[in-house]
Amino acid sequence: MPELPEVETIARGVHNRTRGDRIVEVWFGSHTEPFKTAAAEQAKALEGRLIRGVNRSGKHIVCDLGPAGARHSDAQWVVHLGMTGRLVVTTPEAPVAPHTHARLTLASGREIRFVDPRRFGRLEFRDLEKKAGFAGPGKEPLTIGTDEFAKLFRGRRLAIKAALLNQSLLAGVGNIYADESLYRAGIRPRRMAGRLTRPKLERLRLAIKEVLEHAIQLGGSSVSDYVDADGVRGFFQLVHCVYLRTGLPCRRCGTPIRRILVAGRGTHYCPKCQQ
DNA sequence: CATTTCACCTGGTGGC
DNA sequence: TGCCACCAGGTGAAAT
Numbered sequence: 001m002p003e004l005p006e007v008e009t010i011a012r013g014v015h016n017r018t019r020g021d022r023i024v025e026v027w028f029g030s031h032t033e034p035f036k037t038a039a040a041e042q043a044k045a046l047e048g049r050l051i052r053g054v055n056r057s058g059k060h061i062v063c064d065l066g067p068a069g070a071r072h073s074d075a076q077w078v079v080h081l082g083m084t085g086r087l088v089v090t091t092p093e094a095p096v097a098p099h100t101h102a103r104l105t106l107a108s109g110r111e112i113r114f115v116d117p118r119r120f121g122r123l124e125f126r127d128l129e130k131k132a133g134f135a136g137p138g139k140e141p142l143t144i145g146t147d148e149f150a151k152l153f154r155g156r157r158l159a160i161k162a163a164l165l166n167q168s169l170l171a172g173v174g175n176i177y178a179d180e181s182l183y184r185a186g187i188r189p190r191r192m193a194g195r196l197t198r199p200k201l202e203r204l205r206l207a208i209k210e211v212l213e214h215a216i217q218l219g220g221s222s223v224s225d226y227v228d229a230d231g232v233r234g235f236f237q238l239v240h241c242v243y244l245r246t247g248l249p250c251r252r253c254g255t256p257i258r259r260i261l262v263a264g265r266g267t268h269y270c271p272k273c274q275q
Numbered sequence: 276c277a278t279t280t281c282a283c284c285t286g287g288t289g290g291c
Numbered sequence: 292t293g294c295c296a297c298c299a300g301g302t303g304a305a306a307t
Contacts, residue, residue: 002300003301080301080302082300082302083299083300083301083302084299084300118299120302122302165301167301174300174301175300175301176300177300220300221300244299265301
């Protein structure tokens with residue numbers, strides 16, 4: 001589910017509902033895939049800590065944690081949602097959804113739950129006394145500047161869509177927003193990244209920013225089952241121009257939207273508007 | 276090093 | 292109803 005707008009929406013929701021709360025009990029399921037830090041060690045480290053704030057970095061949700069009573073952070077809980085992960089804040093009485101892998105009981109009586117059918121998501125505990133705070137290599141698409149953006153693609157021979165999906169270049173753009181941004185910028189997904197002109201690259205940078213900001217305003221895209229921290233669906237899927245619109249008329253020119261494979265991913269574009 | 280392909284998982288959909 | 296192929300928001304390891 002989660003690309004930058006969905007992760008941003010979830011992080012804000014969890015922040016608003018849990019900031020200042022304390023983790024009093026942790027339950028983890030028995031599947032091992034979600035645990036980048038071993039479950040037993042992770043559960044023990046989380047218990048008792050304060051949630052000082054929740055932020056987004058690329059597609060990662062970063063919860064800053066501190067010792068009870070303290071005003072500084074000494075650890076982080078980093079959540080990556082993979083394809084189907086959800087992070088929701090509920091009451092303990094709410095029915096437990098299938099594929100729930102983590103339940104964090106908070107002092108307020110609320111509960112944070114991590115649910116992930118495909119188990120591509122990951123949970124990591126970072127001790128800030130032992131390692132640095134989470135930071136991926138990729139640049140943030142909402143704040144990157146013109147020159148820095150152009151530099152990312154210089155000399156690259158892969159398709160621009162494949163480059164946009166590379167999280168060590170730009171962090172946060174995934175399959176939906178790559179397709180929607182390329183449509184908005186009028187660029188074919190298979191164009192070689194290193195051959196785009198400066199004006200085209202600037203148009204792409206702005207398209208990405210505008211698409212992501214609009215999607216955040218609408219609470220993200222709910223293609224099948226994405227919901228935010230309160231269990232509420234997003235609305236951006238209602239204004240998608242190309243993603244999952246194969247065969248439907250282009251909203252601008254009426255030409256049927258095409259689907260091809262790029263970097264192994266379903267890729268949607270308008271053959272007339274994207275030259 | 277840059278790039279491409281595939282495995283990792285479950286579930287929904289549509290054809291026969 | 293059953294079975295099968297194919298598709299889905301991501302990424303990291305292995306192959307090229």
